[in-house]
Amino acid sequence: MAARPVLSPAGRQLLPRATVRRLPLYLRALADAGGAPGATISSEELAARAGVNAPQVRKDLSYLGSYGTRGIGYDIVTLREHIGAQLGLNREYKVALVGAGNLGQALGNYRGFGERGFHVVAAFDIDAAKVGLRIGNVPVFDVSELGRVVKEQHITMALITTPAHVAQEVVDRLVEAGVTALLNFAPTVLRVGPGISLRRVDLASELQILSYYQSAGEAPAG
Amino acid sequence: MAARPVLSPAGRQLLPRATVRRLPLYLRALADAGGAPGATISSEELAARAGVNAPQVRKDLSYLGSYGTRGIGYDIVTLREHIGAQLGLNREYKVALVGAGNLGQALGNYRGFGERGFHVVAAFDIDAAKVGLRIGNVPVFDVSELGRVVKEQHITMALITTPAHVAQEVVDRLVEAGVTALLNFAPTVLRVGPGISLRRVDLASELQILSYYQSAGEAPAG
DNA sequence: CCATGTGAAAGCGTTCACAGCG
């Protein structure tokens, strides 16, 4: 049987993890597809644009409810709204950036976050030379101010771009200050308590995985 | 039955995809564990350091062969060598960086790649103001030179940090010039032919996934 | 005796075929 009807502690329907990973792709595909009011898209076309196959799209969307019309397809605008609502994108998020090194600066300047409702509003670093400067629009604070600023600004998400050896301590302080979702770029394993969401972006690992498939002569998982 | 004994076109044993994704974690955990010659590590400890569980470690390592000693554990140095060999890390790779914007510059300056044998040796951009400069040590070429430089330097991997709308064309040209492994940071779906490895790092999607689990009140997949 | 190595079972995720409905 397919994985589905798990209830979250909050009592809401919980989607299969694999489906959640694909919803952002559908959202982007739908944005690219434009959306004159009333325009529709078939699972076939949405699949092509998102880089998956059509039955997968239909299965995923069926978990959200029945928002398609048989014989026609899915209303683009409606579907976008439903997916966005499922992902919790009908609100804005405040994001902290910890570690104002190369990668941190790049992320602070990245437009794609703000456009999607994720606003980086504060950066932190230990380097006194960086404190007081701005990354794009984002002020850089001393890391000692982390707790205060996160609480005052009600920041709930964070990007970790510190060196690996300080990442866990930073995470503990962020969580303590009220952050509940973290994206870790530091090359180390981090631990968080229950109720805290953590994902990892591991650049060196990605290249090593590519190395495997390149030497093995096979294609990796999408 | 467990997934295993697929043969690649090259005739080599192909590991389960999920195992391949974890091998870099083990490698890093083993590096952190130090390695006085002869030192060993149990699946239990390796699991803790890599953020997975012990049976998983044993199952994964069993695909590589029997490199542990019952009652003792795994020899750290030996295991590191075997994992590295499986991943194809017993050689150096030349990497191109296409798109010298914020993210491209950050990646060009990132030490972690070179330390692991992935050498970014050329960057490309359309912006005439950037051409001729250097990102860290890496010279920036005009994108029209892409084919020539990739061939001359025998570059086989590439990091795509261009705007989404030019990414597919860039990829086509890279592949045509001999690149066989690509890491895509552009927020778009890319297509490559058989034998070409492609992986994706999708920052906006990661935040949207976190958004889902934060609003649903559950923890996401590691 | 202790920790690995591994079949077997359970859990997820994807694919398929087709019923259902506009």
Added chain:
DNA sequence: CGCTGTGAACGCTTTCACATGG
């Protein structure tokens, strides 16, 4: 008639229990 929605089959991944061997 066309495309969605979905139960059922299939395949991959994880977990478990324990036999195995240093």
